[in-house]
Amino acid sequence: MADTTTNEAKISIKVFVDKVKKRVVYAEADHSFVDILFSLMTLPLGTIVKMLGKHADTKFEALGSLNNLYQSLKDIPESYFATEECKFMLLNPRSLSYDHCKNLKLKIDRTKPVKYFICESCRSKGYRTSCYYSICNKAICKICGGLMNTPHSFDSSICVGDGGVFVSDIGNFIVTDDFYVMPYSVAGIFRLLTDLGINDTSHLEEIKLDMDSEQVRSANLNKLNTSKLNITCVCI
Template structure:
């Protein structure tokens, strides 16, 4: 019997510069492009979980985000406001779930969203109906909301791009429509004049390989080359080599939170931060950019 990995595969046509040992670009259809674009819909908690798993590439630490995720996974329930807070943080729901679940190579392994009402059948009549996407959330009446209901679903469509469209995927994962002149323009831009130096390959991609590409996209500016050609760099260590670009600094003066910071004097490194619940809540929902910038601001604020 065929496995899921064997059944759910798509093919890429990849052009490789044999002289430079580098991927020029790949030609792809809807199935692969949908999978690639779906990465942009993933919550940070889901990304941290996916890249920490084994695939063809070893587990990857996504900066300090992976440490944040792991710390929450080991946090005892008594420190959390409700029993469902850990599930919210470790298994966050994708807001575009209804689109992504129709993607052939959907890598989001989060359990599909379910809906629950109060276990007390008379509760909705007395206090108004409440709906939860967490089975063990408490209703206003105090009972668990564990009575599953099945709302009518409106299917929005199949993935993100049109069925008949084809695309050019650049080495840095830029996606371009495969229209007349696109490939020629790329070849000219990359300075490729002799077509004899180009090798054409067909590569089969499964969910496992999409996770590989996700990992490499966090570590490299040339993830297609690293993936297709399996380039080995002596200094490459997926556990501790994230490459995260930081934009210009901006100030956030509207709200301040007091924290206690322990700094090692020998190298001025922050060892840990002691803070109240509002600071921890902020980090659990903020974007990666704001998170890194706040750490930078902490260092700047130290005497």
């Protein structure tokens, strides 16, 4: 359930911890949290590497060699690219789902909104600007060879339902320690506990967490880089 009454919105989830084995077993969350988890699927790989590279934990290694690939992209002079635009686009990939993700309760992708640029010369001659645009102000116009650096806006409004952004708000969800998401059901919980070899539910402790955007972001980044969701170290 998202709290939007404070300056920093928070999402509440219930985490069930195995007190004996000291590990997170599963979390119960509403559509707001699951929307954020599923939004990870919309992130371009370059954005993920960039986000992981900025993680405060110095032990964090951003997806191994992909970190080197991203760094080499930054280091190679623009003259080695086909166009100046290419380097900019590769370093600043844009999610095609940005207009959906801007409706999330908490933002984990801090990529700025896409800006569009057109060729002023061609616009003044009456060419259809919707056919010729760039997301970078360094692109060369294919028609006249001029610089496409005039800001232009497109109507990119997305219709979002009354419930969540990606999932419906008809019920809660169960999120396992390794990020498997399923609709909430008692049968599902028992099946999960059985699979984990947990027969005594008295070992489980329920902890309510109110997570802000930084905590959700950190938990998601941890998940992208490790085999387990270390949500307890983030929030307890």
